[in-house]
Amino acid sequence: MTAAVKVAVIGTGLVGSGWAVVFARAGCDVALYDSVPGAAERGREVVAQQLRDLAAHGLIAEAPEAVLGRVSVARDLADALSGAAYAQESTFERLDVKREVFSAIDAAIGPDTLVGSSSSGIPASAYTDHVACRSRCLVAHPVNPPSLAPVVELVPAPWTAPETVRSVRALMEQVGQSPVEMTREIEGFILNRLQGVLLMEAWRLVEEGYATAEDVDRTVKDGLGLRWAFMGPFETIDLNAPGGVADYARRLGPLYRSIAASTAEHKVWDDAVIGTVEAQRRAVLPADGLAERRAWRDRRLMALAAHKKDAEA
Template sequence: MNLPKANLDRPVAVIGAGLVGAGWAIAFARAGLDVRIYDANPRTAENALPWAATQLEALHRHGLIDEAPATIAARLTLADSLAQAIDGAAYVQESVLERIDVKRQLLLDLDAVADARVIIGSSSSGIKASDFACDLRISPRVLIAHPVNPPYLVPVVELVPSTQTSAETVAFTDALMRGIGQSVVRVRKEIEGFVLNRLQAALLREAWALQRDGIASCEDIDKTVRDGLGWRWSFMGPFETIDLNAPGGVADYAARLGPLYHSIARSRTNDGPWDDELIARVERDRRQHLCADELAARRDWRDERLMAFAAERAKHAADS
């Protein structure tokens, strides 16, 4: 798969080298960018490089990269400090723990050492940038750039500015993300969870409730998405799906089924949080199909399937 070059003459930095951060590092390096990786935990940082090398070999095996894996891996280097990681960098991808206090402290640290040019994107899954990135010297150059994990396989990225993010920052990050092959979603207003996780939250809310109420098992609920909804959702979104599912299009669909969906939504208005008893039930249900000690192997299986899917989608990209 040939990705457009990001056209940067300066490196990018990835702060936080867990699965999301290391995945971002692959996405940037694959597009031809030099990447510096820093994590406050040296062991996490050291593990990122061999893990990335393994993933690059798999990408090459599936025909998703044209360059030799070793050539791409050579663009990844570890930095000994935050200052070293961002020195002269054009862009920083923050991928630290999903906690306001942790992200705020990192932004304070970045504010102390960042130059006047660097743009900072946060991988926050649902915390708004305005909750941790405002009233700093760098605030106009900070926004959310939320990926799906793993970002080098699932291309969508949500760009969400804070109340203090400049339009130039959004434009730069949009161009960068498109340049490395991501599919950019512009979120117009800040909202908890952004778009992707709010959509996922609605589905998860119903999935947990169906299991709780004894309607269906975890496996049958998964099967409904995997072997039903997911087939269409793999190449079209919910609005296009319903637009094609009624003779007269989306308005016709709304007239036919809108009352049903409204009734379903009203039936769940009193749902509370997932409690310990429900979590234990779902855990027991899931462990019947996947033992806890098989989770890592199943993640590897997932990534292999995503690679095969990405390769197939690339063949038909012109048709979408």
Template sequence: MRAGIIGTGLIGRGWATAFARAGWDVSIWDHVPAVAASALSSIKTALDDMAAVGLVADPAAAAARVVVADTLSEAVDGADYVQENVPENVDAKRDVFELLDKQAPQGVPVASSSSTIIGSRFLSGIRGRDRCIVAHPANPPHLMPVVEVAPSPWHADAFVGETCRLLASIGQVPVVVRQEIEGFVMNRLQTAVVNEAVALVARGVMDPADVDAVMKHSLGLRWSLMGPFETMDLNAPDGFLDYATRYGHLYQAMGRDLHVADAWQNDTLQTIEDRRRRDTPRAAVGERMRWRDRALMRLMSLKNEL
């Protein structure tokens, strides 16, 4: 099996790692050749780090399956699946899908890593739109395996199911977004948390580092094992409805007081930036990202055991 990865930023590299880990041959391409070339090193490092915690059996063999293509056409030649990872721009995505639909083998799924833009906005005019779909990953895809498969109104259920089965076969966790909605589900949930976090700092309720501490030492621990509905189900003696009956009025009252639609103020953003730079100097951000990825790998390994 062969995957064609178009665009080799953080998301594209993660997709390449995920497919190579699963035993696929992977051809990567970027409109900036140097970016694609540097991606090979990042992919090899990721596979080596995953092998250290038992997530990849043979990292050298996996890395050898990833090659850089000289052209977009070469990247998708013979592909069984194609994943687009160009910037979040309607025109850019429409343009690249025009090319992908013409050059990718007939019948092969061509998916977009769009983070917020619904497929109808850039796929509706594509001649082969029936096989072009949004498959929005978490970041990084090889360590946070959920993929939001977001069909547009014209997609057949059979094609959606086929795409989900293919993604599941490489170790991803596909979920279906059953209505087109800006931001899909993952980013909408994240938006609610992030916007309220910024608002809490702006209102002087809590310092940025303490907001992060609340998340990583409470909710984040629990949410790494279960979602909000299972959390509610296990936090009351008689399950979900018992919890909703006990606490629903409190959640609704707090919901009316949330500030998730407040504008982000520059002075608040600077406050958060200053605190982040004290904790992680700008020159150390790359190393901190690798620390995060290694920590996620260890967590993935533990979750696999659990």
């Protein structure tokens, strides 16, 4: 009989709780740790709620209680890390916080535990340079919630051992996530770089009065974003010209080069346009409706995940 793999979840806010769901759902034993007293217990309640929601959408095979039975609250950081094959760090995204938590992990970690950081943009080299276990650290950036959006970006620091990347990749595949690998660090990784450049052009179209934020959103959700929910941008253009991607690039290259030239210089993340978009969004959705709309989004993501599971079966 093989013992279940143990995973430590360090930092049990929304992202950490989501990771606990992913690992426990796949059969791992999960130990929760948060430096704020009571936070891990609250995180376990979030896990319980997420498991009930997943069960309601047919997205877990077992009863929610059975999965939750594999999630425990650790006494302290050393207890969480003890015997863990892997630790997922999901603390606040600020350099000093990350540096401190990696120091604490380093002091308590055993010789065989690997550590992935949920950092959404800061490379691991910025907060693992000083720790003895640094060859066993990397970024493992999820989309929230990881139980519904399976991608995880694996980004090694210069000192991350290739074996660390291989092992974390294998674990992520084993628990049903969809790992992508960067060969080296770049700020924002893949996901937030792609999101960033699209947002910059979106801000600009609103700032210069070409269209409203609502119409920009509609262009994506009722058009551009549909294929991207099940194919990536390269496969999309590969199928959009008779001869594939090179044929597409030949046909559309002049248009896109001309667009590129026109995007070279414009203000980004400017306070004025942020105010404009904020006002347009609040007209559509008042601030006191945000929480309810987030619950709607999560139901839609869950329904989309169930749909994709069916469509891929």
